[in-house]
Amino acid sequence: MFCSEPVLGGEESKSDHVASDGINVYQSYGPSGQFTHEFDGDEEFYVDLEKKETVWRLPMFSTFASFDPQGALRNLAITKQNLNILIKLSNYTAATNVEPTVTVYPTKTRPLQHHNLLVCSVNGFYPGHIEVRWFRNGQEEEAGVVSTGLIRNGDWTFQTLVMLETVPRSGEVYTCQVEHPSLTSPLLELHGVPGSSSIHVEVAELSEL
Structure with missing residues (x-):
């Protein structure tokens, strides 16, 4: 009051x-x-x-x-x-942090050095405060990044897709970095793509603002 x-x-x-x-x-x-x-x-x-x-x-x-x-x-x-x-x-239930599930995949199976869309799917997390970034060989990629924004799942959790348009080349490593308050320690997941390139997904703690 x-x-x-x-x-x-x-x-x-x-x-x-x-x-x-x-x-x-x-x-x-x-x-x-x-x-x-x-x-x-x-x-x-x-x-x-x-x-x-x-x-x-x-x-x-x-x-x-x-x-x-x-x-x-x-x-x-x-x-x-x-x-x-x-x-x-409001039929209130205590809010608890829910860790996201992260999956990384290309939209199409294509040979190297062809345009492709890499998708970082982040699903089932709460609260909605989240940061998702793409890196190529350790350097952040800002151009060619498109996000769906937050999508409600209908059960208080959220999902989002963050996509990177790129031309994968042999030896490159792509990293999807996800930061969220629910995570207390980094979680790493690897996803291979055709050839010697690889996609690497990193999930880390997001500090409270």
Whole structure:
């Protein structure tokens, strides 16, 4: 819950002052909640939920203002109740990271030194935050790369196809690199193509932003 109210500094003032009154935060895991009050971007006070007392960050306001911490506790209790109702209405299930399945293949079986489309199929992953890149002999390929974007599977997971148009030559190594938050260690998979070229797929952890 959030409310902003302008506090005028006088008739000749060219800019208003803004007080952010009663910022209530509650989440279903981690810290049980937060209640703060800000003035012009500075935290004026917050409520210590364990000690059930108001802590002033800007002492000047405490000389002419007061805040009952019980009000913050009541607001957080209401916020918690509303969150639980929304969870039930949305048929909520706890979100868990699901690792992707990665397959690399050429669209056509052709001799070397002919145009071909290499496909990196990434399927069954959650959440949808994912990065897929193509490399040729260790150098990233940006030209000729086409992606379908995220496709929903209908069961909360996603899939995507990232394709590279190229002319494979003998001795070249193509790498499809996939980064995703579900992965805790690199996963390597090899896929051979006709001749001495090979396609290499690398799956690695994607750091949270």
